[in-house]
Amino acid sequence: MESRDQLTPEKRRYFRRVIASALVGNMLEFYDLFIYGFLAVYIAKVFFPTGDTYTSLLVALGTFGVSYFVRPLGAICIGSYSDRRGRKAGMMLTIWAMGLGTAMMAFAPGYATAGIGGTLMLVAGKLLQGFSAGGEFGTSVSFVTEHAPRHRRGYFASFQVVGIGLATGMASIVSLMLNRSLDPVAIVEWGWRLPFVVGLLIVPFGYWLRSQLDETPEFVKSAKVANPVATTLMSSKARICAAIGVYSLAASTNYLLGVFIPLYAQRELGMSASDSMWGAIGYSAAQILLPPLFGAMSDRVGRLQMIVCGTLLTGVLCLPAFHWMVAQPSLMVYVTCITGLTACVMVFQGAMPSFLAELFPNAVRTTGLALIHNLNFTVIGGLSLLICTWLAQQTGSKFIPAYYVMATVGIALLSTLFFRIRVRSQSADQAALDAA
Template identity: 45%
Template sequence: MSSQPRTLETRSLPVSKPGNPWKEICAASIGNALEFYDLLIYGYFAIVIGKLFFPAADETTSLLLSVGTFGISFVMRPLGAIVLGSYADRAGRKASLTVSIFVMMIGTAMIAFAPTYAQIGIASPLIVIVARMLQGFSTGGEFGAATAFMVEHADAKRRGFFASWQLSTQGLATVLAAGVSALLSFTLTENQLDDWGWRLAFGVGLLIGPVGLYIRSQIDETPEFKKIAAAKPEQSPLKVVLVRDRINLLLGIGVVSGATAFNYVHKLYMPTYALKQLHIPATSSFLSAMVTGLVLMISAPLFGALSDRYGRFRVLSMAMLTIACTSYPLFLLLTTWPTVGTLMLVQGLVGILIAACLGPIPAMLSDIFPTSTRGTGLALSYNFSVTLFGGFAPLIVTWMIAFTESKLAPSFYVMATALISIAAVLALGRRMARRGPA
């Protein structure tokens, strides 16, 4: 195993050493945080949105429709990955990043100002669905372009560290989204929150969106892309990835599966789970999500740096094995002692585990695709996996709880996907060891 990380990390390295990348990393990180804020805030207000836009005879059906709509946006992520990922490989990382944040702002505005079902009937949920599809399309292109942008501005020996800021800024987005949600749920009455308070949460993302758009318009293209652009960019990056790199693509999807399932179940779905299953107040539920985001924000770069030193495979395989062994005990702890203190403790541990498994992944996926198709390969492998295993995770575990009548059901889903991820990590490691340096 010790030779695998070295083999993987020597593929497609830049010929010249980039300068100080912090300006570009910060610019990409800020825009990335804003995009994931808009994505998360919908999940945190799933119960309110379900009542207002998807009314049903019982609360469970309404919630299922709401989280199902959350999942619908993920159907668009592969399309966004194809279009914006390919665009990043043809027109540049900067161009793709600018388009993605603009599309996200449109989707957020549609939700923020959408009339409710009581006001315009069936057109109301249709507006929300279209808006979520636009947000999913945008996010589908974000990961590939942002990660490629960070990696290609970094020194080859520190790619794990700099690429992990992709996940660190997702932690920042979690802190911001959960913080806004906690503040609104604490200061407003339930009627005020249902009537207009939830719109303020989307308004925050809408107000700061132009800032991210401006910042991204001021950044420089990556040195690696400039080199291939000076020669001739790949005209059909999607075809190349699907034909030449299809095995790496499939294994990349498997690598991400367990990490994204754990992320979406324990981070995004947890406030809803705590409120509906553990009967913990909404403010405390959102504060627990803030704890997860804060720990992730701090820890992700640490695990990215560890992957630079000890290898992506070693760090990631140990993290996924830990997740497979601890998900059930964590849910058991929550259901046995359903208190705010227990929730905070569990979510703090969850933040560390998310950082440990997701921190090394951006650089790992970057390493297995060359510069000419990196945007497409990154976007496809990550977003297909997130769509299959993460996007519908809230819907799946909500159904599993109702079907099994067990509050521990979400852990079964996490454990199953963790095993898939472990198998893919091992297979990819052996594949890269056999191939040797490119």
Template identity: 40%
Template sequence: METEHVGVATAVPVDRKSQARRAAIAATMGNLLEIYDFIAYGIFAVPISKTFFSLQSDTVALILTFATFGVGFIARPVGALVIGAYADRVGRKKGMSLTILLMATGTAVIAFCPGYASIGLAAPVIVVIGRLVQGFSAGGEVGGAVAMLHENAPVGRRGLYAAFQQMSQGCGVLVAGLIGLLLSSVFTPEELFAGAWRLAFVFGLLIAPVGIYIRRTVAETPDFLANAHHRKPPVRSTLMQHYRTIGMGVLIMLFWTIATYISNYFSTYAVRELHLSLQESYIGQIAYGVTMLACCPLAGLMSDRIGRKMPMLFGTLLTAVLAYPLFYLLTQWPTLASLILVQVTIGALLACYASCASGVLGELFPTSIRVTGVAISYAIGVMVFGGFTPAIVTWLIVLTGDKLAIAYYLIAAATLSCIPVLLVRDRHAAD
């Protein structure tokens, strides 16, 4: 039995195995709903663009919508610094509770903001504010989730537990796809574009009760409690002393984040470029989410046995080889079957990489700065590489007139990501 200190004079007994299970469930569910709220904006980009951006050109409106999507990533590094330092000083569960409540606030803004037809230019301005709040929150979320999973993992199972972080992201896409399919089945396209899409964000407000649950029932991690008496370095010192490690973490994010947001862009790509229906595009997202749910734990288990590098290299190299033929097949035969094939294949290869990358990020940093280090690496990597991926891909397709531009972008990301994987030290066997 172990104890978690609460206040000054009380101590609550905590069974280590039970604590690990509750922490894993809380971190996974919290991350799932937070990623769902963040990704739902991209999945419902087409109706959002028509609601908040009243322009004659649908293409320009869509690019502005994705640019607003990218704005959320600008706030991520700030959130990573602020929330990461807070979680490293006062505890993981308090940091996670804060991120979840902030995400719920940003989601509520998008769910209930009037459209351009009602309040004019104020509509996109308010949406940008909501995205900034979401981005600030997401900046600290991944660091907190990785730290909670990493620090509660049983001996020899850090890779498996860390893989739950990426699995929960895939589940977030799965839930978003299911909600999209449900809404597109219940409502006509006209009703969906007229405002029924907002129900997806109303559903996302379920994140708030999860935050309350985490704050009340989940114990603080043993690693944090063991190091709680140590003086925490200022954020500036953290950045200066660990800038090489943070830089490595950022590079590890390259393929992870670009492939993730290309996968999330599929709903728009399927409708705009392939002329598939919204329902078919959501089924593709569901297939991707199911693939993540199945493959991430397997990749995590494998990384505990053979190390993190081999699965990561397998994911990047095979993506570089298969991306062009997969997208060529999809553009030449744009059917639901080919869409599912592409999304399942990319999802499986991304699971091999990202599930292990979560473990690598957790192992790069010591306990005293783990949330801050992971959060900053993730936030900068997502902001630089992934946040504007939908806007960049849309722009490249318009500029070149080539629907395969998305494949070239993914191949470049997969190839370049082999470099940090080869350079990083594999610590899977270290205590």
């Protein structure tokens, strides 16, 4: 009988389709997220006219953050559904729900046309996106991990991070082209809708790709539980809390280095809208190229070692990088700093999806993953743009994003102690059994 770990040419082709099917949903989730962040200045004028630019921007970013409070609900509902009905079933549900949310945002009438009704439609679309995205990460990571050979799970699961990089790159390029092709008045009048329409093109392709694949062998063979949410919370509370702490740095850097940095470059470094996008493009390039390398390394040296190494690198270099950007606000320094910081982040990000997936048994894996991802991104990530914008305005400091990242570095390092103690305890138990 052929070993499941043996990568024949046929299996390689199938695994490529598995990766692509999971990646496309993650890409749509983060593309919509980044586009909203990149265009927040224009969306604020269309849907939240307050007469004060700063207040309108805060309200728009607040809407961005509020949408994240429905993500844990999506994690519970869709994660539980996927643990009971299958990873493929969950992935088919999320791709269409995210598409519907994107369509509502793309075609919502502005405040000047429909008053509060248009604003509510935009907010409803953002909330639906948040709900569906709440189940996407856990479902797709479980799907890839359970299909992958055990000795290469780090490598295959790392492509979920590549999907975020592709989303950032796509959103950055679309925003760059929009800012260079249209003047600000045209963007406010109608141009801001175009990037959301582009995102809709991903939906039918993603649905077709996912429909061609089989359910994971592990899910088919495993026993099911009647209530995955209750089972997960009763058996894994300490593990979930520690994993949220470890994952907090991923949440802060994804939003601050990927979404917030163009806005930061415009407001704090005095760059044009088009030049500011080059930082996000540098971020996406590192996020596309590096996660598979570090994911593969985690298969050899261990997930936790890679996570600790990447966390330390980010903590050491984050504040100096922001100091350099502020002292010399040139395009070259800006892109170099963001790309270099992202490379540090990818050391731990490449190992993170497989690390999280391996914390849970098959029967509750999707629910556990979804809860960690969304509770973390709701508190640490979703509100980071609003918090950093407000703090920068109140304090006048140009280093608020760096301080925010440094805070999550501390949380992540402290949280790794739980897993290091757990590993040592398991090793000691095994050694006692071997001695007996």
